Amino acid sequence: MAARIGVVTFPGTLDDQDAARAVRIAGAEPVPLWHADTDLHGVEAVVLPGGFSYGDYLRAGAIAALSPVMSSIKAAAAEGLPVLGICNGFQVLCEAHLLPGTLMRNEKRRFHCSVPELVVESNDTVWTCAMTQGERLRIAAKHGEGNYVADEATLARIEANNQVVFRYGVNPNGSAHDIAGVTNEAGNVVGLMPHPEHSVEELTGGSTDGLAFFSSLLRFLTAQAS
Template identity: 60%
Template sequence: MTTRVGIITFPGTLDDRDAATAVALGGAQAVPLWHKDTNLNGVDAVILPGGFSYGDYLRAGALASMSPIMQQVIKAADQGMPVLGICNGFQMLCETGLLPGALTRNKDLHFICRPELITITNNKTAWTNFFQPGAELLIPVKNGEGCYQVSPESLPEIEAKGLVVARYNNNPNGSMNDIAAITNEAGNVVGIMPHPEHAVDGLVGAGVDGLGFFWSIAGVTV
């Protein structure tokens, strides 16, 4: 059966349509969900797309993390449902506590929008199982608050548990240990700052290196 991937739209979300296109190109079915929904419509996985949910008021991702649908996402994620947060979605996952750490202003205060090379360091997650460890991908970065930070005590723990999913080859934003993507201990929740959904069609993007994330989830049997 085709994997059904819910894509949640919040007020201020930008990348929900690109995410839906990428899910379809990966061989799964995209199911639109709305921030006020109180159930997940039986989807097998969820993508929290990029953008500026609620205008980034208070902190990026903070208000979205308290929305009605996110309470369902947190419940389902705790039970093992795959969740991918891209950019603003990554910020939401950190704000809910599903992922450790927080994302703060880029080191040089610039909004950065360009393709960057990243290296996959964990291919055991629901969203990266298609890749070989050490795979280099060219994926667009598009953020102002992408500087990944955790407390000095938890950084060694994150590294020891292998929770880093991808690192920047040339760290653009000051993220600790070049971290571009992380996962939870179960490997079902992944947050990534670059945008794999913008690298799925050679005609309009920097290549198709992002497709592997969507092939990974389409191949997950549920």
């Protein structure tokens, strides 16, 4: 039976259907989750996709972090539910304090769109366990507020705890320490600015490296079930 992976839709979400398609291509079953719904419908993992939740009013992800579905996701994540936040989803996870740091406007105040090279810093997470440390992935990116910011104490802590999951090969947005993605201490919640769901087919993304996120999750779920 295929793993059931929830894909959340907030008002303003753009990439929920892309995320659902990526889940399907990876061999799992996408389950739609609405922002106002507190029921996670028994999913085995959750993806928070990209877009402009609630129009990015106040701060990107700030209102979405207070939505009913996030209350359920926070409780489930504390119990070990795997959660992946992509772009705006990463911003939501930071605003919900499921991940350290925050995302600010890109350093040069310009919207960034490219297929950057990411360096895998940690494969000790649910979403990267099928990857190799030091591996380089090509993952599509598109964001205006992807500049990862944290105070020096937080940066020192996440570096020491191996919570930096990805770094940019070439920093496109001014992120501290070239950080492209981080994890919580337990390794079940991961957020990153680039879009793995846009890099699952050669035809549209020029790379299938994004599939490694979902194959990592499925490897973890299979191991948990055995």
